[in-house]
Amino acid sequence: MADARMMVRRQAGARLWLSAFWLGLVALAALFAPLIAPHDPLAQDLFLGRMPPFWVAGAEPGYWLGTDSLGRDVLSRLIYGARIALTVALVAGAATCVLGAGLGLMAGYMRGWVDTVISRFIDIWMAFPPVLFSILLIAVMGPGLISIIIAIVIIDWTRFARVIRAEAMGQGAMDYVASARVAGRGRISTMLTEILPNVLPTIVVLLTLEMGIAVIIEAILSFVNLSIPTDDATWGGMISEGRVSIHQAWWVLVFPLIALFLTVLAFSQLGEGLKDRYDPVLR
């Protein structure tokens, strides 16, 4: 029977598949970058500077998306940039999630002084302006992939902690928690087996959102040249370089922007799609 609910389902499916498709593509590009990339992302050739993409007149064959002002292949740099973007997204996203959700869960479920300490900590933490804070952190730790990941985790765990705390508080007031206690389940075990599964959909959505945010933060830091030592290709670095030559070579700016935009969009839509599909209460 074709009622309205089927339509909703199909949309959710399309959202999930499209975003998974794009992220899969990015992941493949990142994994097999040396095999796929037509050129060395760092190889410069000043005779081939600012070549346009293939469909524009004057394009150089073999340089599909053109070259930047130093004659480096944009497509290859894009592909290598995906490695850093994905590493940051996965590692920083997951670490932020574990730290933030763990603290939020404890604060929301245990209440009392645990909650007071964690909540005050979150309040203080959120008073720091995030971008300045991250620049300060990187300046102290020195640029590099590890520093970026640490900076993202340190800044963004509050996002998880606050949301998950509120969610855990709501779930903790439900009778099924009381009923687990009556059955003799311990506090930690109740938190992990009763509350965690119920906040998991929220965690997944936040996690995918956070992965998108991590990609953006990495791009911001590359943009201000605080990310990776400059010889590695990053999307943020490409955007910042492309900005300078936007009137002569728009493609240097536009392609990494599109890649960044689609990846962040795909991460957030993946979360929504997963929630629609695997939440038994919504199913």
Place this chain on the structure above:
Amino acid sequence: MSEDLYRAEGLRLSLPDLNRKPLWGPAPRNEILKGLDFSIRRGEILGIVGGSGSGKSTLGRCLVRLLQPTGGRVLFDGQDITHLDDAALRPLRRRFQMIFQDPMSSLNPRHRVGQLIAAPLHLHGVQDVRARVAEALDLVGFPQEMASRYPHEMSGGQRQRVGIARAIALRPDFILADEIVSGLDVSSQAQVLNLLERLVKDLGLTLAFISHDLSVIRRLCSRIMVLYQGEIVEESETAALFAAPRAAYTRELLDAIPLPDPQQVWA
């Protein structure tokens, strides 16, 4: 073995009233239970009635030690459980179980019925959990396929039967039923009450049945305790209470029962 399964002596509970907390110093305390003395006999069905705010649910939660009383004592089968900690309570927990008011919120929406019933059994290291789950489903009149359902796929009455199945699966001595039919329509109410009555008889349970509805209590319970603002205003056998209510509050409650025939006299 004494005749009383539960005994409460001067049971008190107060909670801090944070709305009236002064800037410095402790918040004033709200007295919810004001020194209750009663006992629950083995094998009886005790009805606990009272309006909202009378403390009946709080009393129930003290009995199964979801709340810790602030004064007095609670004895379960002769053992003082008033201030036992979680670890010490655990072995006792399988002997007193609880069925909750709202079956939607008392059943974890992420778990299937089979898991819901099996979880307490696993916790207490019961052998042969599968068979016990099957038996519990059987006892509440469910086909075995129900085990793979999620709570939201069931009706209110069915969910409440899952709650019952979960409580009896452990074969407890005592079950606390807290307003378990107030969220159900009349025919589901009757079904659940019949089921509960039969199970109490067959399994030799002791039951405390909390309700605000005297007509439900009258149908099920052998003895009734009336609570008003944290105090016991009346306690007697069901027939005696309906024939000659002593407390003014009890009379009020009795007058509040809607009658199919207003001229009818309670016999």
